Amino acid sequence: MSTARSSGRVDGAWxxxxxxxxxxxxxxxxDVELGLNDRVAPVRGLALASQQxxxxxxxxxxxxxxxxxxxxxxxxxxxxxxxxxxxxxxxAVLQGLTKGPVGSGxxxxxxxxxxxxxxxxxxxxxGQTLGQAAAMVVITGIAAMLFAPMTRRLTALLPTEVTGVVxxxxxxxxxxxxxxxxxxxxxxxxxxxxxxxxxFGCFALMVVIAVLRTRFAAYAVLIGxxxxxxxxxxxxMTPEGAHDLLVAAPWFALPTPAALPDFSFDPTLLVAFLVTxxxxxxxxxxxxxxxxxxxxxxxxxADPGPIRRGILGHGLAVALGGSLGALTGGASASCxxxxxxxxxxxxxxxxxxxxxxxxxxxxxxxxxxxILVPAPxxxxxxxxxxxxxMAQGCAMVVLxxxxxxxxxxxxxxxxxxxxxxxxxxxxxxxxxALASPLAMGALVAFLANLVTLPLVRRVxxxxxxxxxxxxxxxxxxxxxxxxxxxxxxxxxxxxxxxxAEFGDLLAGRGLVGxxxxxxxxxxxxxxxxxxRGAPLPTPARRPNLDAIEAGGDAMEAVSLWLALREATSxxxxxxxxxxxxxxEFQD
Numbered sequence: 135m136s137t138a139r140s141s142g143r144v145d146g147a148w149x150x151x152x153x154x155x156x157x158x159x160x161x162x163x164x165d166v167e168l169g170l171n172d173r174v175a176p177v178r179g180l181a182l183a184s185q186q187x188x189x190x191x192x193x194x195x196x197x198x199x200x201x202x203x204x205x206x207x208x209x210x211x212x213x214x215x216x217x218x219x220x221x222x223x224x225x226a227v228l229q230g231l232t233k234g235p236v237g238s239g240x241x242x243x244x245x246x247x248x249x250x251x252x253x254x255x256x257x258x259x260x261g262q263t264l265g266q267a268a269a270m271v272v273i274t275g276i277a278a279m280l281f282a283p284m285t286r287r288l289t290a291l292l293p294t295e296v297t298g299v300v301x302x303x304x305x306x307x308x309x310x311x312x313x314x315x316x317x318x319x320x321x322x323x324x325x326x327x328x329x330x331x332x333x334f335g336c337f338a339l340m341v342v343i344a345v346l347r348t349r350f351a352a353y354a355v356l357i358g359x360x361x362x363x364x365x366x367x368x369x370x371m372t373p374e375g376a377h378d379l380l381v382a383a384p385w386f387a388l389p390t391p392a393a394l395p396d397f398s399f400d401p402t403l404l405v406a407f408l409v410t411x412x413x414x415x416x417x418x419x420x421x422x423x424x425x426x427x428x429x430x431x432x433x434x435x436a437d438p439g440p441i442r443r444g445i446l447g448h449g450l451a452v453a454l455g456g457s458l459g460a461l462t463g464g465a466s467a468s469c470x471x472x473x474x475x476x477x478x479x480x481x482x483x484x485x486x487x488x489x490x491x492x493x494x495x496x497x498x499x500x501x502x503x504x505i506l507v508p509a510p511x512x513x514x515x516x517x518x519x520x521x522x523x524m525a526q527g528c529a530m531v532v533l534x535x536x537x538x539x540x541x542x543x544x545x546x547x548x549x550x551x552x553x554x555x556x557x558x559x560x561x562x563x564x565x566x567a568l569a570s571p572l573a574m575g576a577l578v579a580f581l582a583n584l585v586t587l588p589l590v591r592r593v594x595x596x597x598x599x600x601x602x603x604x605x606x607x608x609x610x611x612x613x614x615x616x617x618x619x620x621x622x623x624x625x626x627x628x629x630x631x632x633x634a635e636f637g638d639l640l641a642g643r644g645l646v647g648x649x650x651x652x653x654x655x656x657x658x659x660x661x662x663x664x665x666r667g668a669p670l671p672t673p674a675r676r677p678n679l680d681a682i683e684a685g686g687d688a689m690e691a692v693s694l695w696l697a698l699r700e701a702t703s704x705x706x707x708x709x710x711x712x713x714x715x716x717x718e719f720q721d
Contacts, residue, residue, distance in 0.1 A: 160430035167477040170240070170429055174482035182478050183487035185355045186243055186469045189515055190222065190491075194501070196246040197461040201392070203258035204267070212498050214460060216389040218246050219495040221455035222463045223488040228447040229465075230481045238444030240425050241484030242470065244451070244463030249414050249573060250274075251461060253406040260403060264459055265396035270407040271456030272395050278411055278449030282442050293657055294533045295540045296579045299547035300420035301467065302527025303575040305520040306555060310571075312520070315513040329371055329510035336362030336514035344475065355472060355518060359511050366508035385499050392459030409573075414464055416576040418448050421470045424526050428474045471522040534721065537620035539589065543582045551575025592619055592654045598633070600641040600648075608633045611650075619654050625721045628700045629659065632717055635697035639690060640665055658702070659719045666712035673698055 160170070168174060174182070197218040198211035206214070225244035231237030250271065257267040316330055340358035422441050430437075448465065455462035473479055494500040531544045551571040554561045561574065594615055598608060609630050616626035633650065640648055651662040673694040698704045703718045 160426075165477055166429075166479065168480040168483070170479050170481065172480045172482075174480045174486070176486075179480075179482050179486040180490075181356055182476070182483045183490060185359075185472060185476075186466075186483070186487050187490060188355065188359055189468045189472060190243065190245045190466060191512075193246040194218075196251050200251055200254050200258075200461050201264075203255050204264040206264075206392075210392070212501070213387075213389055214392050215501060216387070216495045216498065217392055217458050217460035218455070218463065219491045219501070220389060221451060221458070221460050222246070223491040223495070224454065225447075225451040225463050225465075226484045226488040228451055229444060230484055231447070232481075236443055236447045236450060238422055238440040238447065239481075240422065240429075240440065240444070241473070241479065241481045242421065242425070242444070242465050243484050243487055245466040245469070246461050247414070247464040249410050249417075249464060249570065250407075250452075253403070253410060254461065256406050257399075257403050260400065262399055262403065263396060264393035266399035268393050268456050268459040269395035269397045269399055270404050271462060272453050273404065274407045274410065275449045275451070275453030275456055275462070277408060278415065278452060279446055280449075281411070281415060282446040282449065293540075293583065294423070294530050295536070295544045296547065296576075296583050297416065297420040297423050298527045298530030298533070299544055299551070299579040300416045300527070300572065300576045301424055301530055302524050302548065303551040303572045305467070305471070305522070305524035305527060306551065307571045309516075309520055310555065310558070312513045312516040315509040315516070317509075329366070329508070329513075332362055332365050332369065332371065332508075333510035333513040333517070335365070336511055337517050340514065340518050354476070355515055358518075359515060362511040362514055363508055366510055371508050371510060385497055387496065387498050389495055391457075394459070395457055409577075412573070412577050412580055414448075415445065416580060417467065417572060418445060418465050420527075420530075421465045421467050423530065424467075424474070425470055425479075427526075427530070429479050468516070468520070471520075471526065474526065475518070475522045534620065534622055539586050540620065543579055543586065546582045547575045547579025550578035594618075594652045595650070597649050598637060598647055600637060600646055604637055604641070605634050608637065615652055619659075621654075621659065621721050625659060625719050628719050629661065632661070632697045632701060632719075633663070635693060636663060636715065639693040639697065640667075642690075642693075643667055654721075657721050659721055661715075661717040661719075663715040663717070664709070664712060665715075669708060669713055670694060670706050670715065673704075 168182075194215055197214040201211040201214040222244045226242065228236055229238050229240060229242040232239050253270070254267050257270065258264075316333060336358045339361055340354045343354040343357055419441055422444050426437055426440070444465075452462045473483075534540065536544070551574055554571045554574045565574075596611060598604065598611070612626050612630035612633065615621070615629070616623070629652075637648065645665060645667060649664040651664075653660045653662070671688075671691045671694065673691055698717065700719070701717045702720045705716045707714050707716070
């Protein structure tokens with residue numbers, strides 16, 4: 135019997151952990167073209183999805199690079215790309231689920247992961263087989279899933295200044311790829327860059343269409359890319375070997391598993407794969423928070439439920455992709471930035487894109503068309519979305535007042551990431567597993583936050599007498615604490631409201647004052663209010679006119695509800711000196 139009850143409690147806790155009941159309902163956001171739950175007309179959805187696929191296609195070369203590193207032929211490279219496209223389609227479907235324990239419920243699409251490619255190339259260089267690398271990818275995906283239940287702790291370890299660094303570095307990480315596509319040579323800064331005029335003309339066209347806010351604004355990237363492709367073809371800037379690839383690629387081919395997982399791998403190499411969890415989870419949380427912030431007009435902090443289920447879906451997609459020997463995907467920050475830029479957030483866009491990817495995964499000739507987008511056009515698309523992503527990251531970094539600790543965390547993360555951008559060769563030789571701006575910036579910001587986290591606990595204690603002017607004195611106290619600790623103005627307002635309401639309740643009992651102890655622990659502020667007298671009643675569930683007229687405990691229950699209605703959590707306890715009320719606010 136007790137075993138059954140224990141099992142029932144565990145099942146109930148697990149269901150509550152991944153339930154969608156407590157998800158925040160987003161408030162209205164102005165100037166949205168397509169809301170999260172809006173239906174998308176097929177033609178419009180196809181156009182918007184095509185823009186996202188255009189961005190994803192920039193990374194379609196990565197699976198081929200991995201296949202070649204393991205000694206695969208051109209046919210093997212094509213097969214791995216088709217498998218990766220199936221994985222990308224599955225990723226978006228899992229993330230878009232609106233029921234069950236898996237999926238953020240947001241239209242997040244993925245791109246082949248450069249972060250995961252690094253340890254796979256490392257494994258290939260160490261003589262491991264593709265099957266052995268696939269086994270390590272599967273383990274990495276399972277490890278990511280294990281982080282899902284720890285989302286509340288994870289969001290505390292990844293506050294907005296850390297996720298802001300990650301989002302910024304995601305955008306900055308696109309810039310070297312853009313420069314490579316334009317064949318920029320730092321050793322010859324005076325030479326004209328082939329295709330630069332086409333790239334910046336294409337970029338300018340995208341910006342103009344978007345800024346004019348016409349009905350075509352949502353298709354700015356698609357229109358700019360189409361115009362740039364046409365100009366590139368006229369100028370003979372089509373990729374080398376394009377004709378031969380289109381002729382050789384078959385119309386239909388069934389993707390087959392590139393390699394089955396082989397768990398007889400070198401355990402020391404597993405560390406390189408597990409290290410990717412830091413930047414990949416930080417990036418995942420970063421893009422989810424960026425999406426939440428863009429789709430919720432009343433957003434103040436991350437909603438943990440969608441993030442928890444999003445991480446679970448991410449880990450599941452990685453594990454399934456690894457089991458097929460494919461290069462797995464990660465949430466595409468550039469596509470999220472595109473959604474934010476075009477103000478189009480409907481789930482149907484991602485689902486239409488998934489359908490397209492699924493179909494072309496069986497058609498190598500269609501896959502070749504995406505690979506053959508002219509380099510100047512790809513560069514323009516990257517430049518367009520990189521700017522939006524970096525701006526979003528800056529906004530997240532300064533969302534809360536930057537005290538010394540938060541400045542150090544954000545500053546070190548940005549410095550580390552930008553250092554990799556300026557000296558990539560040094561970091562590639564010294565720490566190949568972290569030789570990307572995103573990986574290094576995310577890890578340094580994460581560790582800086584982790585190391586300094588125990589240092590932010592602050593305490594202020596004061597005695598508040600009741601009587602005339604109590605409200606003004608409490609307001610001054612709350613603002614002084616907020617200014618000293620760098621709290622958000624909304625948190626300061628909630629603190630003042632709770633203390634003022636509770637002070638009125640105690641003054642109504644005839645008490646002369648209360649002692650308040652305010653404690654800060656990073657993203658939370660805890661208030662302990664000590665007073666003498668009888669225990670407090672249970673707070674009312676909602677205001678009731680009859681209770682107010684009745685007075686006594688019923689009236690106190692309503693007053694207590696007014697004081698605690700904006701608190702994250704609260705509780706009471708009796709002490710030798712009297713009573714204590716504990717209130718916590720998330721900052």
